[in-house]
Amino acid sequence: MSTCAIESPGCVILLIDESAAMQSAVQEEPLELGQEPKTKGVATANAVNSLLKQLSTGPDFDLAIVGYRSSDSGASVAQVRWSGPLAGREFVSTKDLGDNPVAIETRQRRIPDPSSFSGFRSEPVDVPVWYASESGGIAPQVLAFETCKQLLERWSQTAGPNPGQPLVIHLFAGASGDGNPSKAIEELREFTVGGQQPLVLHAHLSTAKAVPPIAYSSNRMFIPAGPARDLFERSSPLPRDLISALKGAKVVVGENARGMLFNAKMIEIVRFLALVKTHVQTWPPR
Numbered sequence: 001m002s003t004c005a006i007e008s009p010g011c012v013i014l015l016i017d018e019s020a021a022m023q024s025a026v027q028e029e030p031l032e033l034g035q036e037p038k039t040k041g042v043a044t045a046n047a048v049n050s051l052l053k054q055l056s057t058g059p060d061f062d063l064a065i066v067g068y069r070s071s072d073s074g075a076s077v078a079q080v081r082w083s084g085p086l087a088g089r090e091f092v093s094t095k096d097l098g099d100n101p102v103a104i105e106t107r108q109r110r111i112p113d114p115s116s117f118s119g120f121r122s123e124p125v126d127v128p129v130w131y132a133s134e135s136g137g138i139a140p141q142v143l144a145f146e147t148c149k150q151l152l153e154r155w156s157q158t159a160g161p162n163p164g165q166p167l168v169i170h171l172f173a174g175a176s177g178d179g180n181p182s183k184a185i186e187e188l189r190e191f192t193v194g195g196q197q198p199l200v201l202h203a204h205l206s207t208a209k210a211v212p213p214i215a216y217s218s219n220r221m222f223i224p225a226g227p228a229r230d231l232f233e234r235s236s237p238l239p240r241d242l243i244s245a246l247k248g249a250k251v252v253v254g255e256n257a258r259g260m261l262f263n264a265k266m267i268e269i270v271r272f273l274a275l276v277k278t279h280v281q282t283w284p285p286r
Contacts, residue, residue, distance in 0.1 A: 009283040010164030011062040011091055011155050012276055013148050014048060014171070016081075016131075018069035019139035021174025026206075026266055040173050040205050041133035043266050048131050048171075051273045056097035058277060060286045061164070064091045064151055065130075068144035070137030076178055078140060078147040081131060091155055093286075101128035138177025145184035149191055156193045164283030165239075166198035167276065171269065173205040175227070185234045199236045199279070201259030203272045204228075214262040216246065218254035228262040235260035245278040246271075 022041035038046075048065070055063065068078040084102035086092050105127045148168055155166075168188065189200050204227075206213070214228050216238065223229045235258040238246075246253045249271060259275075261268055 007160035007286060008062045008091075008155070008158070008163055009060070009286050010280060011064065011152070011159070011166050012280070013151060013166070013168045014063070014065045015144055015148055015168060016044060016048070016065065016067050016170075017139050017172035017174060018067040018134045018136070019174050019177065020136055021139060021172075022133070022135040022205075024173070024207075039133070039135070041135040044171055044205070044269065045131050045133040047266065047270050047273055049127065049129050050270070051276060052097055052130050053128055054277065055094045058094065059280050059283065060093055060095045061280050061283060062091035062155065062159075063094055063097075066144065066147055066151070067134060068140055068147075069134065070140060070177065072136075074137070076138070076140035076143045078144040080151075083132075084130075086130070090151055097130065098128075101130050102132070103129045105129055139172065139174045140178040141172070141176035141181040142178045142184045145181055145188050149184070149188045152188070152191055152193060152198065159193065161194065162284065163194045164280070165196040166193055167279050168198055168200045169273065169276065170200070170202045171205070172202070173207070182230070182234060189236060199239070199259065200234070201238075201272070201275070202231050202235050203261040203264050203269055204231060205269065206263050206265050208263060211263050213264045213268055214260075215264065215268065216251065216253040216257040217260065218256040218258070231260045231262055232258050239279075241282060242275050242278055245275060249274075 023039050025037040026040055026043045065081045067081045071077050080090050082089050085100040106124050107127050110122055152166060189197055214223060217223055217232055220229055220232050223232055238257045238259050243253055261272055
């Protein structure tokens with residue numbers, strides 16, 4: 001696979017769980033009569049494609065999408081998920097996204113309509129698609145984070161002397177299926193690019209509708225022991241610009257907050273992904 005362009009301003013890796021855990025339904029979305037609930041995989045893909053559409057008209061930087069799952073034969077897989085016109089690349093310049101979606105899908109969007117009995121009506125809208133959901137098997141998180149580190153190593157060789165701080169956004173629903181990923185995550189967080197270590201942020205999708213999320217915690221002692229506290233330890237502290245952006249969105253967040261969500265609803269995942277747009281504003285132009 002080819003690497004990114006020389007003198008890159010920075011890079012973002014979207015790391016996405018594609019295991020069987022992503023096949024469970026997202027229950028918190030309002031459903032129209034007769035509409036089937038979306039799976040976590042489909043809802044996540046929709047959120048990612050929405051972000052990519054926004055990034056295609058913003059600052060130019062390098063972007064990779066990595067999906068991880070196990071194959072039908074049981075082999076662990078973690079791979080870059082560009083396809084169509086972008087197939088074969090590792091990092092893609094965001095300026096290339098607009099002209100190279102895999103498909104344009106027509107979907108129905110609900111909009112307010114006071115004249116309608118339900119208060120809403122549907123209208124068709126064209127939606128560009130770069131990432132499609134796949135799900136099945138286990139979640140090889142160790143392999144996934146090792147793959148991210150290898151991508152960063154190759155990217156750093158041609159990124160130029162002063163790139164922005166890399167950002168890794170991890171979206172997942174299930175536990176690791178190939179061992180404890182703490183060591184692999186630590187090695188990724190300690191990798192230095194241009195004198196900076198990457199931000200590694202994690203968002204765990206909701207498994208219980210009635211349980212409130214644990215979001216952007218500042219102190220591990222206020223988190224129950226177990227997966228949520230482990231996620232806190234694996235997440236990078238948020239820089240000031242991201243804390244300010246969350247506060248601007250009316251999110252309660254402390255000054256020492258970590259970039260983590262546990263048991264998050266999709267509305268929180270969308271806001272979490274929006275941190276990408278804030279973070280890249282600090283990078284130099286290409």
